[in-house]
Amino acid sequence: MLITCPDCLSKTRVATSKIISAETRELYCQCLNLNCGKVFVSHISFSHAIEPTGKRPDPLLQPELCKNKEQMDIFDEQ
Numbered sequence: 001m002l003i004t005c006p007d008c009l010s011k012t013r014v015a016t017s018k019i020i021s022a023e024t025r026e027l028y029c030q031c032l033n034l035n036c037g038k039v040f041v042s043h044i045s046f047s048h049a050i051e052p053t054g055k056r057p058d059p060l061l062q063p064e065l066c067k068n069k070e071q072m073d074i075f076d077e078q
């Protein structure tokens with residue numbers, strides 16, 4: 001999971017985390033840009049469930065899956 005720094009948009013490291021509730025976790029993050037070094041707290045939480053449709057993957061949501069034609073052909077074999 002990639003959390004970006006709110007100041008410089010660089011990658012961060014999740015130093016530790018703790019459970020807030022069954023649907024929310026608090027992350028303690030550290031910016032990996034040495035010239036920034038911001039330390040901050042972020043939250044991740046459950047949003048909603050997704051029901052499987054059996055359709056092809058959405059190229060906007062899963063571009064890596066859609067790059068390989070052979071992988072996409074698996075969806076046509078059903």
Ligand SMILES: [Zn+2]
Pocket residue numbers: 005006007008009010031032033036037038
């Ligand atoms: Zn930063």
